[in-house]
Amino acid sequence: MAKSAPIDDIPTGGEGIRLGQFLQLAGLVDSGGEAKEVIREGLVLVNDEVDERRGRQLHDGDVVTFNGRKARVSK
Structure with a gap:
């Protein structure tokens, strides 16, 4: 069974964020x-x-x- 990648929670300050910006913010x-x-x-x-x-x-x-990396939008 393949192990899924861990998910990093990336705080965005509670506001919505655009995909392109989030990719940069999350590194x-x-x-x-x-x-x-x-x-x-x-x-x-x-x-x-x-x-x-x-x-x-x-x-x-x-x-x-x-x-191969996952990041979750977090408030």
């Missing part, structure tokens, strides 16, 4: 340009579904997966 990418590329290429999952919208609004509890 999953180094820059906004990199976030744009990996999202456009369909490499980012939000709640286990591919999402190609860099401006997608994330909310408390959403889980973002990229490159």
Whole structure:
């Protein structure tokens, strides 16, 4: 049985945050340009579904997966 990746809780201050910004905040990418590329290429999952919208609004509890790492939006 495959072991799932641990999920890091990333506090966002209680406000919603856009997907591209969250990738940077969580340390999953180094820059906004990199976030744009990996999202456009369909490499980012939000709640286990591919999402190609860099401006997608994330909310408390959403889980973002990229490159084998998972991060959850936390208040």
